[in-house]
Amino acid sequence: MPAILRPVVLILLALLSACADDQRAPVPSLGPSTPADPEVAEIYNRSCRSCHAQGAAQAPLTGDRAAWAPRLEQGMEVLLEHTISGYNGMPPLGMCFDCEEEDFAALITFMSGSGG
Numbered sequence: 001m002p003a004i005l006r007p008v009v010l011i012l013l014a015l016l017s018a019c020a021d022d023q024r025a026p027v028p029s030l031g032p033s034t035p036a037d038p039e040v041a042e043i044y045n046r047s048c049r050s051c052h053a054q055g056a057a058q059a060p061l062t063g064d065r066a067a068w069a070p071r072l073e074q075g076m077e078v079l080l081e082h083t084i085s086g087y088n089g090m091p092p093l094g095m096c097f098d099c100e101e102e103d104f105a106a107l108i109t110f111m112s113g114s115g116g
């Protein structure tokens, strides 16, 4: 092929494989996308949202109850422990270095859609 077309073909291939990688079905109905408590919302927006609003690196999506159900089954203790110490792609403290344990508990309750 003409050399000038090569980058175009590469970009098309990259786009195609990006689609193929994302095998998760779109989530039709998510809960509220921002916590009701403004303080928790502020932390969520600056620390957790970038990953948990779009499933970056397989993060469970905010409000996706099905994705959170097996995680909630571990119990809040374990979820807090994984949030504070990190867990696979989940960075320690979820990048919120001034968060308290109760902030994390509120965030987890919100993100998992178990807050009612």
Ligand code: HEC
Binding pocket: 043, 044, 047, 048, 049, 050, 051, 052, 056, 057, 058, 059, 060, 071, 074, 078, 079, 080, 082, 083, 087, 088, 089, 090, 091, 093, 094, 095, 096, 099, 104, 107, 108
């Ligand atoms: C850099 C991306 C990123 C950020 C920022 C992030 N997370 Fe995560 N989080 C992940 C990923 C990826 C997982 C899935 C880890 C796994 O199960 O392998 C995850 C999983 C979790 C889990 C489930 C852990 C378990 O035991 O199943 C909780 C709870 C959690 N995150 C809370 C938070 C909170 C709270 C914040 C903000 C303070 C946050 N995360 C910010 C990427 C992120």
